Amino acid sequence: MLRDPVLRNVQLTGALSPERVREALAAADLLLLPSAREGIAIVLYEAMAMGVVPVAADVGGQRELVTPDCGILVPPSGDETTAYAAAIIGLLTDPTRRAAMGARARQRIVDHFRLDLMGDRMDAFIRRAVEHSARAGRTIPTPEEAERSAIEAIHLARQARNVARLWETGGYAGDIDLSPARRAALRIVRSARKHLRPWYRRLAAHDDSRLRRGVLTVRDWVVRWVYRA
Numbered sequence: 527m528l529r530d531p532v533l534r535n536v537q538l539t540g541a542l543s544p545e546r547v548r549e550a551l552a553a554a555d556l557l558l559l560p561s562a563r564e565g566i567a568i569v570l571y572e573a574m575a576m577g578v579v580p581v582a583a584d585v586g587g588q589r590e591l592v593t594p595d596c597g598i599l600v601p602p603s604g605d606e607t608t609a610y611a612a613a614i615i616g617l618l619t620d621p622t623r624r625a626a627m628g629a630r631a632r633q634r635i636v637d638h639f640r641l642d643l644m645g646d647r648m649d650a651f652i653r654r655a656v657e658h659s660a661r662a663g664r665t666i667p668t669p670e671e672a673e674r675s676a677i678e679a680i681h682l683a684r685q686a687r688n689v690a691r692l693w694e695t696g697g698y699a700g701d702i703d704l705s706p707a708r709r710a711a712l713r714i715v716r717s718a719r720k721h722l723r724p725w726y727r728r729l730a731a732h733d734d735s736r737l738r739r740g741v742l743t744v745r746d747w748v749v750r751w752v753y754r755a
Contacts, residue, residue: 559581579624
């Protein structure tokens with residue numbers, strides 16, 4: 527693969543210092559950022575501030591930063607490679623368009639995303655959130671409460687994923703030696719599953735975390751009892 531003539535000009539730099547990143551962006555014609563998921567990638571801000579046109583994945587909040595006049599976002603699909611290649615070739619073969627988009631990319635950062643502006647905006651957003659919470663009669667959680675909620679959410683998500691896998695597939699992978707009683711129970715569960723699934727999903731989606739946790743616990747217990755050795 528390393529002898530492939532297509533890759534002869536590919537250079538793997540490894541981690542770069544901030545100074546080297548600035549030098550690399552200053553020499554770049556465009557930024558390629560394919561990705562399965564993002565919030566808004568920090569490197570997009572850095573590249574656009576340097577006047578580099580981004581060609582990035584249309585995921586997460588990327589489109590809040592990259593607009594059609596200053597970059598190209600490629601939506602997830604089964605043919606992303608072709609779409610990225612077309613975007614890259616289009617920019618590299620049209621330097622006038624690329625330069626204009628790069629200038630607009632930098633101007634967008636200057637107008638809307640400068641550090642001195644973002645600090646004031648973040649402060650304003652936090653104040654508005656506090657005021658809204660006060661009007662709604664809701665309290666802002668302490669860091670300890672937020673941590674506990676996050677841990678509980680992770681636990682519930684993991685439990686839901688594991689139980690859903692068993693529920694949807696009908697059991698563990700591989701052969702399992704079940705007793706006659708459990709085989710009978712399994713047949714009942716499987717026959718009732720299509721009728722129970724809509725009710726389960728409705729209850730699992732309920733806003734009450736205690737109810738949702740209870741539904742998951744009951745379903746988890748049923749599946750594990752049936753498949754317990």
